[in-house]
Amino acid sequence: MPENPIKIGGFTCGAGHPLLFIAGPCVMESEQLVLDVAKQLADWADENDWQLVFKSSFDKANRTSYHSFRGPGLERGLDILAKVREVTGLPVTTDIHEPQQAAPAAKVCQILQVPAFLARQTDLVHAIADACAATGGVVNVKKPQFIAPEDIGHVVKKCEEAGCPRVLLTERGTTFGYGRLVNDFRCVPIMQRMGTPVCYDATHSVQMPGGSTTGGQREMVPTLSRAAVAAGCDAVFLETHPDPDKALSDGPNMLRLPDVPRLLNQLSRLRSLYLEMTMPGE
Numbered sequence: 001m002p003e004n005p006i007k008i009g010g011f012t013c014g015a016g017h018p019l020l021f022i023a024g025p026c027v028m029e030s031e032q033l034v035l036d037v038a039k040q041l042a043d044w045a046d047e048n049d050w051q052l053v054f055k056s057s058f059d060k061a062n063r064t065s066y067h068s069f070r071g072p073g074l075e076r077g078l079d080i081l082a083k084v085r086e087v088t089g090l091p092v093t094t095d096i097h098e099p100q101q102a103a104p105a106a107k108v109c110q111i112l113q114v115p116a117f118l119a120r121q122t123d124l125v126h127a128i129a130d131a132c133a134a135t136g137g138v139v140n141v142k143k144p145q146f147i148a149p150e151d152i153g154h155v156v157k158k159c160e161e162a163g164c165p166r167v168l169l170t171e172r173g174t175t176f177g178y179g180r181l182v183n184d185f186r187c188v189p190i191m192q193r194m195g196t197p198v199c200y201d202a203t204h205s206v207q208m209p210g211g212s213t214t215g216g217q218r219e220m221v222p223t224l225s226r227a228a229v230a231a232g233c234d235a236v237f238l239e240t241h242p243d244p245d246k247a248l249s250d251g252p253n254m255l256r257l258p259d260v261p262r263l264l265n266q267l268s269r270l271r272s273l274y275l276e277m278t279m280p281g282e
Contacts (some may be wrong), residue, residue: 001213002196015192015234022237027245028071037240045090091111093113095154100127102127120133141155156179156196169199170200180208181206181209185228189231200236206218
């Protein structure tokens with residue numbers, strides 16, 4: 001059976017525990033930007049007693065255009081994430097697109113993310129789970145936009161078969177026609193029945209795919225994330241940037257960095273209320 005709750009550094013994520021937050025800029029635009037955002041998030045996490053994991057991508061392999069900015073690459077990206085850990089003390093995570101990236105990334109990151117479009121690629125899932133099994137890390141599987149929540153159980157089994165029972169499942173919206181994602185919050189309890197904690201991806205859920213670049217509805221992030229926490233999710237994933245309108249990837253759906261504290265404090269209070277209301281015997 002998958003582990004629930006799961007340990008991530010000094011944090012605990014899962015049934016009966018406070019929210020885990022996964023936050024950071026979509027892509028590593030520069031070392032300075034990454035460190036500036038990480039330091040600010042770490043300061044807020046310390047002040048507010050949040051469980052927070054820093055996230056940023058070393059390579060955005062699924063950009064719409066061949067010419068779009070992708071990031072610094074594996075080696076440089078892992079160096080930057082290692083520096084984030086050293087400077088802030090935060091656990092870190094990033095997404096993996098090729099099996100050979102998993103082992104070196106697992107030496108730096110406490111969580112390795114399986115991208116939604118790639119979650120049915122058995123070799124990739126096994127490589128990530130195997131790497132996390134060797135280091136005590138966690139696999140975060142983004143539920144593909146094109147499958148039912150019941151079907152994500154097959155990916156959980158693949159992780160367990162590779163020796164890693166520490167799995168986090170993430171809801172990030174479901175394709176509804178062309179250029180639209182919707183959230184069915186039944187996904188949260190359905191995926192929790194797999195035995196894993198469930199995370200809600202608040203910023204990719206407001207993407208509007210299609211066109212020359214992917215759009216988004218940043219203003220919907222607070223509404224949807226509050227709904228997900230009320231539905232019982234155990235973690236919230238959101239990407240943030242000091243100036244999203246000038247970001248090199250996913251700007252339209254990233255949360256403005258100054259808006260982070262208010263939202264995360266709201267979500268923490270909702271989580272406390274949810275736990276109080278759902279305690280056995282209540």
